[in-house]
Amino acid sequence: MAQLSPVRAGEPVLKGLKLLNRGKVRDTYDLGSGYLLSVATDAISIFDFVLNAKVPGKGMVLTAMTHFWMTKLEEAGICKTHLVAAGAAIDHYLPKEHQGNVDLQSRAMVVKQLQMAPVEFIARGYLTGTAFKEYQKTGKVFGVALPSDLQDGDKLPCVFDTPTTKEVEGHDIPMNSEEVRVKYPEETKTLLAVYEFVRKFAEEHGVIFADTKLEFGFDEKGNLVLGDEVATPDSSRFWSLMAWMAEKKKEKRKAPSPYDKQLVRNWGIEVGVNNLDPLSSEDVEKVHGMEVPKELITATSEMYRYIFWLLTGMRVDSYVASKLRVDREIPARKLAVVFGSRSDYAKAGVQLAVAQKYVGNRFLGKLDVHVLSCHRNPLYLVEFAGSGCLGADVVIAVGGKAFALPGVLDAHLHAEGFRIPVIGVALGEEGSEELLAAELSISQIPGQTVLMDEKAGVVYRNTDGLSRAIVRATFSELPPMLPRVEKKPEFFIKS
Numbered sequence: 334m335a336q337l338s339p340v341r342a343g344e345p346v347l348k349g350l351k352l353l354n355r356g357k358v359r360d361t362y363d364l365g366s367g368y369l370l371s372v373a374t375d376a377i378s379i380f381d382f383v384l385n386a387k388v389p390g391k392g393m394v395l396t397a398m399t400h401f402w403m404t405k406l407e408e409a410g411i412c413k414t415h416l417v418a419a420g421a422a423i424d425h426y427l428p429k430e431h432q433g434n435v436d437l438q439s440r441a442m443v444v445k446q447l448q449m450a451p452v453e454f455i456a457r458g459y460l461t462g463t464a465f466k467e468y469q470k471t472g473k474v475f476g477v478a479l480p481s482d483l484q485d486g487d488k489l490p491c492v493f494d495t496p497t498t499k500e501v502e503g504h505d506i507p508m509n510s511e512e513v514r515v516k517y518p519e520e521t522k523t524l525l526a527v528y529e530f531v532r533k534f535a536e537e538h539g540v541i542f543a544d545t546k547l548e549f550g551f552d553e554k555g556n557l558v559l560g561d562e563v564a565t566p567d568s569s570r571f572w573s574l575m576a577w578m579a580e581k582k583k584e585k586r587k588a589p590s591p592y593d594k595q596l597v598r599n600w601g602i603e604v605g606v607n608n609l610d611p612l613s614s615e616d617v618e619k620v621h622g623m624e625v626p627k628e629l630i631t632a633t634s635e636m637y638r639y640i641f642w643l644l645t646g647m648r649v650d651s652y653v654a655s656k657l658r659v660d661r662e663i664p665a666r667k668l669a670v671v672f673g674s675r676s677d678y679a680k681a682g683v684q685l686a687v688a689q690k691y692v693g694n695r696f697l698g699k700l701d702v703h704v705l706s707c708h709r710n711p712l713y714l715v716e717f718a719g720s721g722c723l724g725a726d727v728v729i730a731v732g733g734k735a736f737a738l739p740g741v742l743d744a745h746l747h748a749e750g751f752r753i754p755v756i757g758v759a760l761g762e763e764g765s766e767e768l769l770a771a772e773l774s775i776s777q778i779p780g781q782t783v784l785m786d787e788k789a790g791v792v793y794r795n796t797d798g799l800s801r802a803i804v805r806a807t808f809s810e811l812p813p814m815l816p817r818v819e820k821k822p823e824f825f826i827k828s
């Protein structure tokens with residue numbers, strides 16, 4: 334078994350239940366009668382090392398995401414899955430002392446025990462990661478020659494099945510695809526069908542499903558069943574479709590920034606974890622001694638929630654509360670709507686009441702309305718940002734013409750260390766310069782720090798846009814605040 338980190342090993346064991354296995358991320362208990370309880374913890378592993386850190390909310394996202402896909406795959410008749418119960422329904426299978434445990438209901442699933450195939454079934458539709466490395470060296474991907482002009486993140490000419498062994502300890506080893514196809518034809522066929530199903534669904538939601546790993550097993554009747562986790566940010570690579578399309582236009586391309594565990598792998602590469610050996614106790618100790626940066630943990634936690642929202646259209650807390658019937662509080666957000674001028678307020682302010690009525694007070698903790706001009710009130714703007722926007726969780730900045738307010742407010746918030754997202758709403762007559770200027774002021778900020786409607790790739794506009802921005806701020810997951818490129822000012826430059 335992989336060497337668990339102190340944080341992972343210290344996870345409490347559920348009393349009175351038989352712990353069958355402590356994986357890198359999941360604890361599996363035997364519930365008897367062929368059922369297992371699979372508990373996804375907040376642990377995180379990269380390059381087959383379990384890090385000494387927890388990513389808050391990660392286990393809940395993994396379970397909810399797997400539930401989402403397994404339900405969809407069964408409905409679509411693509412395959413059988415091991416899912417028996419999730420959320421509040423797991424109580425039927427648990428001894429009394431563990432019933433009504435909201436944390437457990439939010440992260441655990443009851444599954445059918447399977448005879449697992451000792452293979453990680455991997456499908457890749459895009460060239461990146463280890464496959465890209467191999468291609469750079471040999472021009473081939475798992476033995477298949479490819480066109481010579483492919484770059485990191487490019488779409489592959491067809492979907493590749495690139496199975497590996499499932500090592501209990503150390504790195505998984507690539508297997509011969511043809512041999513695996515012959516030995517596991519039904520699994521391979523189902524792998525490709527699942528990949529295609531999720532790929533299409535994700536693309537319709539503005540997301541590229543680059544690659545994924547699945548695990549299969551057989552139930553007691555000899556049926557092939559999809560087990561483990563499905564299309565989660567732990568087992569798959571997800572990218573923004575918009576970002577990928579933007580890369581595609583470039584001559585020198587790279588894979589878009591990850592919406593998944595790759596975020597943590599990239600840190601691991603920076604600090605050299607990828608070159609260490611998980612079978613060496615010295616290296617294991619070294620990795621367990623590494624402190625994972627707090628900002629990375631926060632960004633990863635936010636990213637897992639964000640990709641869940643992009644794909645399902647729901648905040649994970651709402652999904653767990655409404656679909657899985659877990660008695661969870663859905664945290665309400667405090668919104669501030671800031672108009673660039675009184676006349677902007679006169680144009681769009683009326684929409685606030687409409688949107689507020691739609692959103693409802695239960696979900697809208699508080700909605701403050703301000704008028705603040707970036708150009709006329711620069712000192713107040715600094716003060717407003719310094720106060721954390723007077724206690725808001727999300728800010729919607731609304732205005733027309735050259736509309737610097739959202740970008741400048743966001744820059745001050747960032748400089749003051751606040752993680753408060755700013756959504757921009759552009760005002761102006763359809764087709765007018767005023768509207769175009771406001772849209773460009775929002776969409777053309779370097780690093781795209783102000784939030785737009787990222788699924789459609791457009792800036793929120795006018796009263797309808799304001800309504801949608803309020804709904805977005807209330808019900809959606811907002812993208813993580815990733816580290817920004819810092820550039821120092823330069824004075825008296827000698828030419």
Ligand SMILES: Nc1ncnc2c1ncn2[C@@H]1O[C@H](COP(=O)(O)OP(=O)(O)OP(=O)(O)O)[C@@H](O)[C@H]1O
Binds near residue numbers: 361378448
């Ligand atoms: N229905 C099932 N029946 C039996 N075993 C299962 C079933 N579903 C999943 N498993 C196994 O349960 C374990 C889940 O643990 P976990 O996800 O922590 O695994 P891991 O493979 O060690 O880590 P990682 O996912 O990071 O590679 C895996 O070994 C998986 O193969």
Ligand SMILES: [Mg+2]
Binds near residue numbers: 356358561
């Ligand atoms: Mg696993």
